[in-house]
Amino acid sequence: MAIQHVFSIFRLQPAAGTLVQQLVDAISRAAQEGQLSAGERLWSIRQLSRELGISTFTVAEAYDRLVATGIISARRGEGFYLAGSGQGRPELDSLPPLPAHAFWLADSLYEPPPDAIKPGSGWLPPAWFADMGLERGLRQVARSTSGGELAGYGEPGGLPALRDYLVRELGEAGLPLSRQQLVLTQGASQALTLALACLTRPGDCVLVDDPGYCNLVIGLPLHGIQPLGVPWTPQGPDLVALEALLEQHRPKVFFTNPRLHNPTGASYSAATAHRVLQLAEKYDFWIVEDDVCAGLSASSVPSLAALDGLRRVVHVGSFSKTLSPGLRVGFVAAERGVAEALIHHKMVYGLTSSELAERVALAALSDGQQRRRIARLRARLAEARAQTLSLCARQGLDVFAAGSEGMFVWARLPQGCDGVALSAEGVKEGVMLAPGALFRPGQQASDYLRLNVAYSAEARVEVFLAQHLGGLQG
Template sequence: MTMAIPDRSAGVVEEPLLGGLPLAGESDATLVERIVGWLRRRMDERLLRPGNRLPSIRQFADRYGVSRFTVVEAYERLVAQGYLESRRGSGFYVRERRALTAPPGADPTPPTLDVVWLVRAMFQDLPPERMPGSGLLPPDWLDSTLIGRGVRAVTRGGAAPLLGYGEPQGYLPLRGQLQVKLAEIEIAAAPEQLVLTAGVTQAIDIIARQFLRPGDAVLVDDPGWFLMFGMFAALGARPVGVPRLADGPDLAVLEQLLQEHRPPLYVTTSVLHNPTGASLTAAKAFQVLRLAEQYGVTVVEDDIYADFCGMPAMRLAALDQLHRVIYVGSFSKTVAANLRVGFIACERELARALADRKLLAALTTPELGERVIHQILAEGHYRKHLERLRARLAAQREPVLAQLERLGLRVFTDPQGGMFAWMDAGRDSNVLAARAYEQRLLLAPGSLFSPSQLPSSWLRFNLASSSHPDLLRFLELALDHDPGGQP
């Protein structure tokens, strides 16, 4: 006997269109997964068309000898994936699905090379070795087992602690662990002085909202971290660049800008500066703090690359002890960007105010990631992980720089660690980046690292992702013409 399936739009669908359920094979897939995959293939192949009604749960279970619970779960998954729709009292129907992505070659528009372009491009499905402009280490450089072990340890006692919002300032045991970690670099910060955030991006956004008003100037490194330029502009503030030298900011220009603009904030990176890889000297650090005190500016020290530095380094927060310096950090670069765990260290009263800002913006930060990071730090595996990362970067640095310099690029200063090199191509790096983009290579042109966004000949290279033969071949051909940029 043949089972007929009524169809509102296409008459009757006979059982042969469903065919036999392949219960054999795919031993690593559950029965529910096999049923879902089997039905999806029939819908993708248009054997089951939009509007067709599937057998009822009882009919499907009886026909194929599976439990009704299995059929319910399979149908519900297909509803969640957009393949079926459930009509109360009627059954499950094949859903009309429109294409979610444009067909290949449907976007001939050349890219506009701005900050948004670079951020968006870093999320493309390109292999890491084709993304020398990326700001992350390749996934295979990081330790997924470290995260897996942390997640298992956190969930071993049950998920009940994760069902609420968590603490406004963040998971207290992690703040206690951070107190120990910061003490190692001579920054005294009690748990009450720490606010956990969704990475450094949220940390700086919260600080900016606390200090800046429309029309305010905010001083930033030039070159510097491009994402915050747009962040400040969105708040109505004006990012003003302080030229970055190999040993820190240009102090003469810094003082001139402080006099002229009287900014509430100066955001800078002391250790392994992005994009130059240089670090602040002790002499410059003392002068920066002297000027901050003289002109009443609060300094935000972005130390996101701190853990890549395996040698003693000068930090403004260690000299100032969080009096006029707000210190921010993150585990996005060394553990996992997806966990989104960062932190702010500052004076107690300010920490409470920033926690209130965080509540107004996004309530609390997800505690799962904070608990995982706490577990990783508390177990003591993090230190060995950092040693491996530093060693691998050190082994990569000189050979990659030598290759790039042989092609005609000139390094700003020998990086003192970390993942970046700032290099001069001698021609408009926007043009180079656009050409590279056509060949599925992501370069980071220097104009994006300046608040002025003016044309630049500089490029930031991620040393962990800058040795692919296609990249080197592209640079060799692109740089093999006169400095004016004409072939």
């Protein structure tokens, strides 16, 4: 770079803020105005320091900030370059739009337009977690923990104090266990993936709820696993169909969501739970129990793990529905040998889980307010559920398991309506729906929608449904 080029970009003034920020602003402005080109090599730290008469530490800090924000890139052994602008790949602009299939619709729920509403989402609105003690928990962790304590990876099984908390909570719910039987994970999704890695091999077949958790049924084939769907009733899986599948295929694992089922909202009856455990003994398979919504249920029905004593059940839980989905803190409870295998796979695939997130979760859970917060959350969900059921009645949508609780309503569309087509129209209008095909193995056709009650009472949802249901029939 020529000296005159340096001074045409940098006009450092003592009264115009810190030198670091002035350097950052100058390079950012030069990139926007075209004085620097995408991919252009920048001055070395020593060169720019010498030309401007400033400290190398000042230049290095400015470059670090620019790298962190993606404005420049650092190439080891070569120096610093202005990052690419995204140009140079014109073929991307000419690609045809993605088709309105289930995978695209699933992704659209995570990246909606800024003003979209999300009646098809799988999580609660961020505002609902405002009083969950997270800010206080963050402050407490900051006060009580030195930076050095958080610099390491933490224990492979997860924060011991949080595992001890779970030992007490699960024990109160009828599941006695030890800390060594608990593994903390990066959310329930990682827990399910680890269970899959421990209990299956490529080429195996497993049973899943049909409909069931969309990330699981979509992801299983990516691991070389064949998912076989067990039809659902308002009392849980169809027991006759379940035994027929067990007799024919002898699967290794049944992945199931017995409480406040996603997407239907139904829960196992006591009779169904006992029969499923009997079948597990008879046909020698594992049950992976996805119990992430347990905290939202006022029912006293015990978990499958509590009934089984972790003999054949691997129990998955999470704080995403009762504390914050953003913390990504989940857990697995299992018999000791399985827990050790889970830790091994956890370390191989992603090392330890976030001790910082686990400390914040523990601080929020231990402040003495959590039971009151959960009671308020359940009451708010019950009110939103009543409003959503009224919406369904007005729009002619039949509801599966209408007498259930929790955040999901499984609503059947009028005859002839195409749920995927309806959801594609919703994407265009900023109403993000979840068609039933998302939740079925192989994304088979379905005439249902999953509605999240926390979002479905918004007026725009009913306006959209009223406008489009009739037009998509026939």
